[in-house]
Amino acid sequence: MWYTKFGQSGDVVLSSRVRLARNLKKVPFGAKMTEKAEIKVIDECRKALPDLRYIDFSVMTDTEKQALAETHLVSPDMVQNRHKCGILTNNDCSLSIMLNEEDHIRIQVMRPGFDLRACLDVANQIDDKLEENLDIAFDEKLGYLTCCPTNLGTGLRASAMLHLPALTETGNMERLIRSLSKLGLTVRGIYGEGSKALGNIYQISNQITLGVTEDETLEKLDRIICDIVEKERSIGRELHTKNTFRLEDRLKRAYGTLTNARLLSSDETMSLVSDVRWGVNLGIIKNVNLETLSAVWYSTLPASITKAHNTQNATERDLKRAELFCEALKKERTENND
Amino acid sequence: MWYTKFGQSGDVVLSSRVRLARNLKKVPFGAKMTEKAEIKVIDECRKALPDLRYIDFSVMTDTEKQALAETHLVSPDMVQNRHKCGILTNNDCSLSIMLNEEDHIRIQVMRPGFDLRACLDVANQIDDKLEENLDIAFDEKLGYLTCCPTNLGTGLRASAMLHLPALTETGNMERLIRSLSKLGLTVRGIYGEGSKALGNIYQISNQITLGVTEDETLEKLDRIICDIVEKERSIGRELHTKNTFRLEDRLKRAYGTLTNARLLSSDETMSLVSDVRWGVNLGIIKNVNLETLSAVWYSTLPASITKAHNTQNATERDLKRAELFCEALKKERTENND
Numbered sequence: 033m034w035y036t037k038f039g040q041s042g043d044v045v046l047s048s049r050v051r052l053a054r055n056l057k058k059v060p061f062g063a064k065m066t067e068k069a070e071i072k073v074i075d076e077c078r079k080a081l082p083d084l085r086y087i088d089f090s091v092m093t094d095t096e097k098q099a100l101a102e103t104h105l106v107s108p109d110m111v112q113n114r115h116k117c118g119i120l121t122n123n124d125c126s127l128s129i130m131l132n133e134e135d136h137i138r139i140q141v142m143r144p145g146f147d148l149r150a151c152l153d154v155a156n157q158i159d160d161k162l163e164e165n166l167d168i169a170f171d172e173k174l175g176y177l178t179c180c181p182t183n184l185g186t187g188l189r190a191s192a193m194l195h196l197p198a199l200t201e202t203g204n205m206e207r208l209i210r211s212l213s214k215l216g217l218t219v220r221g222i223y224g225e226g227s228k229a230l231g232n233i234y235q236i237s238n239q240i241t242l243g244v245t246e247d248e249t250l251e252k253l254d255r256i257i258c259d260i261v262e263k264e265r266s267i268g269r270e271l272h273t274k275n276t277f278r279l280e281d282r283l284k285r286a287y288g289t290l291t292n293a294r295l296l297s298s299d300e301t302m303s304l305v306s307d308v309r310w311g312v313n314l315g316i317i318k319n320v321n322l323e324t325l326s327a328v329w330y331s332t333l334p335a336s337i338t339k340a341h342n343t344q345n346a347t348e349r350d351l352k353r354a355e356l357f358c359e360a361l362k363k364e365r366t367e368n369n370d
Numbered sequence: 371m372w373y374t375k376f377g378q379s380g381d382v383v384l385s386s387r388v389r390l391a392r393n394l395k396k397v398p399f400g401a402k403m404t405e406k407a408e409i410k411v412i413d414e415c416r417k418a419l420p421d422l423r424y425i426d427f428s429v430m431t432d433t434e435k436q437a438l439a440e441t442h443l444v445s446p447d448m449v450q451n452r453h454k455c456g457i458l459t460n461n462d463c464s465l466s467i468m469l470n471e472e473d474h475i476r477i478q479v480m481r482p483g484f485d486l487r488a489c490l491d492v493a494n495q496i497d498d499k500l501e502e503n504l505d506i507a508f509d510e511k512l513g514y515l516t517c518c519p520t521n522l523g524t525g526l527r528a529s530a531m532l533h534l535p536a537l538t539e540t541g542n543m544e545r546l547i548r549s550l551s552k553l554g555l556t557v558r559g560i561y562g563e564g565s566k567a568l569g570n571i572y573q574i575s576n577q578i579t580l581g582v583t584e585d586e587t588l589e590k591l592d593r594i595i596c597d598i599v600e601k602e603r604s605i606g607r608e609l610h611t612k613n614t615f616r617l618e619d620r621l622k623r624a625y626g627t628l629t630n631a632r633l634l635s636s637d638e639t640m641s642l643v644s645d646v647r648w649g650v651n652l653g654i655i656k657n658v659n660l661e662t663l664s665a666v667w668y669s670t671l672p673a674s675i676t677k678a679h680n681t682q683n684a685t686e687r688d689l690k691r692a693e694l695f696c697e698a699l700k701k702e703r704t705e706n707n708d
Contacts, residue, residue, distance in 0.1 A: 277632055277633055277689060278633070280632040281632035281633040281692075284630045284631060284632050285626075285630055285632075287626075287630055288623075288625075288626030288627050288628075288629060288630030288631065289626050289627070290626075291626060292622045292623055292626030293622060293623050293626065294615055294619035294622050295616070295619040347615065351615060
């Protein structure tokens with residue numbers, strides 16, 4: 033799957049995402065939506081994009097939907113959605129067109145590492161195909177019409193998921209979040225709005241969609257994120273130089289716990305994975321492949337682990353999670369003769 | 371060295387020790403002691419036991435003396451001793467005759483595991499040799515005369531060092547200590563009087579030396595300690611059965627920390643070694659040899675590590691200690707293909 037891969041600037045940027053919000057012109061949207069209209073949206077989009085696989089949400093359990101949200105294929109809101117809805121997706125799940133989420137159509141494209149441009153290119157191709165076949169709501173002055181006015185204009189939300197342990201450790205995040213806000217950017221936790229920045233992971237995205245072009249939005253985000261990546265790296269190196277033993281001790285202990293614990297809660301795992309990832313990036317921890325670490329981590333998120341292993345409660349999940357981390361990281365160690 | 375070996379009932383009893391206190395008849399003792407008398411004690415004992423190696427304390431640094439105390443070769447009091455003093459010892463350091471500690475002569479014999487009888491036999495052989503050559507202070511009514519009245523009579527102190535994590539965990543130790551006291555036994559920490567029971571290690575010894583024979587003392591200790599060993603084992607098994615995951619989690623995490631930490635303080639190490647030892651005994655932790663664990667632990671005690679590696683401060687010791695544990699336990703793992 034795309035989300036386990038290590039991309040450009042992958043030491044800091046876990047993934048990039050672009051989302052375009054679109055609505056059909058002749059179909060009511062928002063509160064005026066009817067079931068008939070919902071079915072029409074789904075049918076027309078499926079016809080317009082016949083190469084993509086459709087996943088019907090009305091036949092899925094909450095756990096199955098939650099597992100999709102855990103890998104960012106759908107928004108957390110979509111899991112709660114009781115209307116007729118679903119997604120169109122591709123093989124590696126890097127593309128997800130949510131139908132009847134807040135808007136009729138939300139084109140989402142994701143890439144590992146820092147690559148907003150590639151995301152936008154693919155999203156635009158999908159958008160072009162839709163516009164060829166469907167009548168999309170567009171206003172000369174306002175741009176694309178969306179359910180919520182904060183998306184009017186480009187309908188574009190571009191975001192990058194950053195792992196910022198050094199900036200967090202040194203207490204720099206609050207100030208950074210305030211200054212990004214003044215620049216029209218939003219900082220959220222790993223699962224979007226309202227979610228905590230567990231595991232020192234932050235999602236940085238544009239706030240403004242009206243009166244700017246898509247290119248302007250991306251250029252600005254690119255510039256600012258590049259800057260944050262450099263800051264994270266240099267502060268990380270500085271911390272390691274100044275505080276070598278304490279930092280190495282903490283990060284190596286996290287590895288020891290992750291590879292030996294018999295029970296691992298989801299929150300503790302997040303924090304241990306963050307420490308181990310940082311340790312690998314600083315060269316303190318050897319013989320851990322970050323792609324393996326990501327793969328195990330995603331596979332052990334609550335709904336994903338429940339779905340894959342039919343675990344019945346939190347203790348069973350915590351046991352299975354610890355077992356999977358222990359096995360995967362031991363395998364790495366053995367293959368590297370450590 | 372004897373103290374790293376795994377002896378009888380070695381899962382619970384780390385070591386056994388017998389000590390006989392003796393004084394020379396025609397030499398003043400206690401507060402009346404003179405330097406001349408001290409030299410006389412040393413000379414006479416060295417002549418009486420020519421096969422043993424003499425270690426002169428007046429030419430040793432405090433660290434060197436402390437390192438001997440860490441392996442139980444001498445008492446902590448002996449380290450502070452500013453008089454002419456020293457010890458006579460054998461090759462594996464299981465025998466130590468302290469000269470001019472509290473008494474003129476303290477014959478100490480130690481064995482791994484539970485074997486007080488063997489200790490007493492060797493101590494008696496040494497005692498016989500001394501009595502053949504020297505005039506030992508003895509009173510028909512009081513028995514052997516000693517500096518402190520609590521040692522009058524047999525002059526015998528027999529003790530066993532027990533690792534009691536299950537009894538400690540379940541809060542049984544306070545009651546046990548009280549009931550042992552009523553039976554004339556004393557419970558102390560690993561370094562004798564006043565020392566804390568770090569690492570769940572307790573030293574159990576007889577209190578009474580007057581009006582009892584050596585055999586009576588040993589039989590009673592044997593019986594009571596056998597009983598404690600059985601209790602520790604059965605409560606350990608019970609805890610493991612009732613609380614499998616939590617206990618396995620805790621003990622395996624301790625192993626993870628001990629093998630991955632970059633800095634290990636002496637106190638934390640004691641507690642981690644205790645958990646790992648318990649984990650090995652319960653079959654939870656594989657591929658750790660308890661003799662290796664003991665050997666590393668003894669070699670990383672503060673004075674021993676300072677002496678062997680010339681560490682200059684606590685941080686250097688903590689670094690070296692972590693390195694030694696990581697290396698030794700990794701070697702075990704590799705040799706066992708884990």
